[in-house]
Amino acid sequence: MTRILVVDNHGQFTHLEHRLLRDMDGVDVELVDNTTPPEDIEADGLVLSGGPDMDDVGNCREYLDLDVPVLGICLGLQLIADELGGRVESGDYGGYADVDVRIQDETDPVVGSLAPETRVWASHADEVVELPEGFTRTADSDICGVEAMGDADRDLYGVQWHPEVAHTEEGEAVFENFVDVCAE
Template sequence: MSDRPLVIDVVDNGGQWTHREWRMLRYLKVDTQIIDNTTPVSELRELDGLILSGGAARVGLTGELGNCGAYLELDIPILGICAGHQFMARHYGGDARESPEPEFGAMDIELIEGGGAIFAGTNATQTVWESHNDEVHVVPDGFFITAGSPSCKVQGMENEAGDRFGLQFHPEVNDSEFGKEMFENFVAVCRARQGED
């Protein structure tokens, strides 16, 4: 196992709560910084993980999100939140587009078959904070749905390799009942991967 501290950076996609993601990682004793989504891959630090933040970009309309496509080619665990989640789905061949029923505020979601790694140790039904006009409509091949709600079928997704995770809601917002646990679970995935190197 490496003696190097765990390094997980947060990609700023213009989201209003990006600093909260960074703050949560700092609270969990992770070496972290916020980087702009136009940062070239060649300028990234030696990372153990990456978070693609939410943002104002309408991924369901434009399909674009800075250099996030290049970041998704990195061999490290990656968590996509809101727009980051939608972009991840599109990048790997799924589909994200306008929500039939946009969600704003506290909503209840239900885990599907235990919810995968990010939801480990959380309740089967839980309250999360939503803020989106677009959503994932089709998960990519090799991904499975980890959580859903009546108005948004893909509240969470994970790939079969266990290193790509997407959340439609905002775990970094205090109103998300188990947000801290979700960040802890992502950090645990990154730490386990670091131990394999």
């Protein structure tokens, strides 16, 4: 059984991430607060949830050093980028909307299967404007240059959109692909 922890950054959709993973065969999932000490994290992979505030991410920065695959969603993506030397700024577009996302890297293990494009539900209040070293832009859109990124060497991935909500057409596939990465 693949054990995945969903780290709660107090986003409004975190419970949906937990539920979607819980309903998958072969996945043992637990929802944990972002203040959980890194030494108490025992998992095959981590999902860093979205959330309202980069200043309220608890121990998430330390979780990136645990040598397990990580999938950052919205704020989780931004946190990975910020911590590892990328740059996050306010987005031009702002609030939630349906967005057509173009997959830029069909070999990416998390979003590559969605190529050539997919429709997602995303907030662009903040967004990654410069990738950290070692990362590849794996998706973009007309309103955001980095809709997804990945570093397959370190098994660190992130999406700007919310794959856990019904408005995202192939959201479950993102989680299935991430579970496959964690199971390897």
